[in-house]
Amino acid sequence: MSEPILIETGSTGRVAYARIGPNEDLVLGIEKICLARGFKNAFVRGAVGSLTDACLGTPDGKYLHVTGPAVELTNLTGEVRATDDGAVRAVLSGVVADTDGEVYGGPFIAGANPVCVTLEVTLEEWLPTG
Amino acid sequence: MRLQLQPGANLYESIAVPLAACGIKSASMTLLGGYYREFNFVVAPPDPEGGAVIAFGPPIPTGHSYMVFGNATLGTSTEGAPLVHCHATIRTERGELRGGHVLPDLCTVGDAPIFAHVTSHETFAVHQVFDKETNFPALQPYEEKNHE
Numbered sequence: 001m002s003e004p005i006l007i008e009t010g011s012t013g014r015v016a017y018a019r020i021g022p023n024e025d026l027v028l029g030i031e032k033i034c035l036a037r038g039f040k041n042a043f044v045r046g047a048v049g050s051l052t053d054a055c056l057g058t059p060d061g062k063y064l065h066v067t068g069p070a071v072e073l074t075n076l077t078g079e080v081r082a083t084d085d086g087a088v089r090a091v092l093s094g095v096v097a098d099t100d101g102e103v104y105g106g107p108f109i110a111g112a113n114p115v116c117v118t119l120e121v122t123l124e125e126w127l128p129t130g
Numbered sequence: 131m132r133l134q135l136q137p138g139a140n141l142y143e144s145i146a147v148p149l150a151a152c153g154i155k156s157a158s159m160t161l162l163g164g165y166y167r168e169f170n171f172v173v174a175p176p177d178p179e180g181g182a183v184i185a186f187g188p189p190i191p192t193g194h195s196y197m198v199f200g201n202a203t204l205g206t207s208t209e210g211a212p213l214v215h216c217h218a219t220i221r222t223e224r225g226e227l228r229g230g231h232v233l234p235d236l237c238t239v240g241d242a243p244i245f246a247h248v249t250s251h252e253t254f255a256v257h258q259v260f261d262k263e264t265n266f267p268a269l270q271p272y273e274e275k276n277h278e
Binding site: 015017018019021022045046047048049050052068069070072073074075076095096097098099100101102103116117118120122124 | 159175216217227256
């Protein structure tokens with residue numbers, strides 16, 4: 001018997017645009033923006049910026065390190081969700097390009113993706129029904 | 131809003147001109163996939179002179195390319211002109227996947243229109259300012275009471 005399909009209904013709320021500065025972490029920085037703006041849940045709507053180095057997860061539980069500087073962020077997708085303890089957790093994946101323009105993709109490891117020059121990010125608040 | 135990038139136009143003009151006509155000075159956008167007649171980007175290795183953490187290299191031409199996806203921010207440059215900060219992943223004319231900092235004025239939209247999903251920022255403005263920490267200009271959001 002197959003699992004039921006779960007759909008979370010809701011609506012979008014406020015839009016936040018912010019700059020994450022040098023040496024701040026990409027994942028933790030987005031969580032901080034949500035906490036500062038009072039977003040419990042949010043979608044990442046886009047980002048432009050660079051990382052000093054990038055650290056991406058791999059299927060075998062290891063890490064792929066992409067060395068900069070700067071590693072350019074060319075795509076970012078993901079969401080921020082409220083946790084039971086009142087905090088928020090960002091789960092992000094994307095594509096980065098190294099200093100030769102070679103591209104790599106995967107999930108960003110929290111605490112291991114420091115911003116280089118700047119990172120501009122746009123978030124949209126998600127308000128689940130009920 | 132959904133913006134149509136015009137065939138034959140350069141990427142900068144095809145974003146900045148119609149949005150300016152709508153009174154939009156600051157926005158975030160996703161560029162959907164599409165072909166470009168010409169495409170140029172740069173990468174950011176360390177600054178060999180040590181003046182800043184990085185220094186953009188020379189333009190890398192990739193010919194008739196396909197942009198797989200891209201993100202861009204529209205803001206205002208230090209000179210007061212529209213500024214498009216864009217990063218993208220592309221497939222080059224040689225079939226290689228590459229990515230980096232796009233040079234919008236050196237990219238020409240191909241024969242078919244390309245679409246962009248635009249979120250305009252109406253309660254604040256995005257301005258380019260010189261960042262003393264990195265010795266590099268960067269876009270920053272600012273509250274602006276009279277922002278159009």
